[in-house]
Amino acid sequence: MGPIQSLQDLISMVWRRLPLVMTIMVLGVLVSFYLIVSSPRVYQASAVIQLDMPAVMDQGADSSLPASRRVQLIEQRLMARANLRDVIQRLGLFADTPGLSETEKLVALRNSTRIESITAPGVSVDSRLALAAIVITSQAETANMAAAIANDFADSVVNRDRENRKARILESQDYLRGEEARLNEQLSAQERKVVEYSARNEDALPSSQTFLQTELAQLSEMETTLNSSIMDLQRERLSLEAGAGADARPSASLVQQIRSAEIELAQARRTLAADHPEIKRLEDNLQRLNSGGGSGGSDVVRRQAELIDAQLQQLNQQKAGFEARRIEIDRARARVPQVTRELEAMQREQRRLQDRYNEISRQLAQVETQQQLMENDQTERFVLLERALPPEYPALSNRKKSAVMGVGGSFALAMMVAFVLELLNPVLRRTTQFARATGTRPVIALPYRLSPEDLHARRLRQVYLVVLLVVGALVALWLLGKIPGLPSPGVVPTPTDGMG
Structure with a gap:
């Protein structure tokens, strides 16, 4: 450790370098306070959506998927590029950052929104009853904006879910009705073909x-x-x-x-x-x-x-x-064997078409049942259980922790600078240091008598320390907004820190 080998040596070093140590510590603390105050505040708001299960279970809907898959589908729909673009336009996000590209805006909004699922206790994760609620959490620079984003996504889930179900039902009906008409025509043609073939080969029929x-x-x-x-x-x-x-x-x-x-x-x-x-x-x-x-x-x-x-x-x-x-x-x-084979082939095709027609008719009946249940509000639906409210305090401030880390870092830097200066100028100032360096104790040790120049320098040093502490305290109070009439520095928003 060079000249610093005991606690007394360390205290002596700090005392000799006290103006430098205090200057570095005060400046470090002030810089850390400024960074804390000027850093953007992030507010977080959450909206809760409850899954309302109907009395009549709808097996044909995609709600029969496992909870994890259903939440994933919901998140994919919400985080789609078109939906995020609509949210930005409706809420006027990134109005103060016109230089951002559309991709950067979408990435920032997507990263600031989180969708979580709450599973029902005692239910398997693969069951359709596992999903109990959905929590949508959004972050923004202001409390109102965070609540607005969470509520907008929640409204999208609740309002668009019914529209998506109606659209899927109409698409299914159109497809199934077209398929039913096509199969009906094929089935009629196959029946006529069987009848005509049987009439032409009546004597060869089994x-x-x-x-x-x-x-x-x-x-x-x-x-x-x-x-x-x-x-x-x-x-x-x-x-x-x-x-x-x-x-x-x-x-x-x-x-x-x-x-x-x-x-x-x-x-x-x-x-x-x-x-x-x-x-x-x-x-x-x-x-x-x-x-x-x-x-x-x-x-x-x-x-x-x-x-x-x-x-x-x-x-x-x-x-x-x-x-x-x-x-x-x-x-x-x-010709009975040949006619029998051909007739059985045609009858098998007829039965296949009939089975397909019956399956399409069954699916069409299910879709019509789903439509009736939806019109009577008897299907599974999302209900906005708790709207997002503007939070009173920032969610990610951690000011106390940042302040402690700033003070500790400043003290460590000051001690490191003082130690380096001691290493650059190794001087034996005490008898113990002389004894450690030479292995012999000095015969006599005379105290140092301060000269008038030394006394003047000490007074200047004391005045400097007092002024440094007073100015540092005033600047710290100003940064924290504790001085009446002097507002603290405003938050400087950055494009990727949030939406304002």
Whole structure:
């Protein structure tokens, strides 16, 4: 430590350098007081928003998100560039700092505003019921401005929340109604496609196979009947041809033919339906035989043979139709697997469209329910529980702490300067210092006798110290605003310290 090795040496150093030490301390204290007084004051105000939960829970709204996510969304909406620009224009912020750019204003306003969430006790943070309230805190250079900014953001949360919900509901309704109309058209087109495909491939449908089997059995039975009728007609024609070449009496042959025709007609009516072609043929044959009694036998035989040929041709056509229908059924049954696959694919698409349509209808019903609940004030909403009031005292002054730090710093600086000066001029002024330096004690030590110049310098030193203390005290009182008629220096605002 050089010449300063004991408390007595330290006190002696301070006493010798007292004017310098006091000057540095007074100047340091005054500078710290000036910086404290001239530094801008920051006021802080808070507004509290309560979350009012409805009796009917609305699961479709974004309020079902966790509390942390919901507060984050609210903060993002409030701190958006457009919203901050509107706040600056409404409140007239940064009017005294026209040199600031728009980005700097937005950053300053964003940094001076804080949004915090209050969670409900005993509720999971992932639950929609976790959020109990929102606290919006703003800082500014004046108390009124801090309260105005906090209330403006709180009003934005409360007032715009309902507008945002209405806008989301209207957008959802427009989208869902358009989607519902589109799906309805697609579903109708798909239904028509299924119906048309089923109509074109009716015989190849799985549901038609039972009826086709029944129809095949009926066709076989009808073909058997037709074959029997054709054989009867062929035998009858052979009989006519044989009877025409025989040498018999015409009248007896005609009577026999009429009798035979009546017997065949009676038998046919017992076994066949009334509208059967065979019944019609036998009736026509009997009528021709009865009307041809006066004519020649050969003419009657010829006409009867022509009728039999016409009936045979008609029966053969019916048989060909039955055969064509049988071939058509066989081809349709061969296409059953392919038709089944295509029909199932179309039906699956139809079911998918129907499910999508049902889901859209359900969502549209939910949105309409949300709209009705909102119109009746039964939805979740934000309520301004406590408006921000202008604070009475600055929130971030810390003047006492700053004053203590200023005094301590000034004293440390003064002692450091005095110690450096002692190191630059090491002089042995006391016997103890001489003994430590040489290792021997002096034989005799004479006190220093002050000269008239030394006495005058001491008096000047005392006067300087008194004047220094008096002037320093007056300046300190002026800086603190304690002298009547002399206002203290005003706060010098800076662009980044707050909004004025």
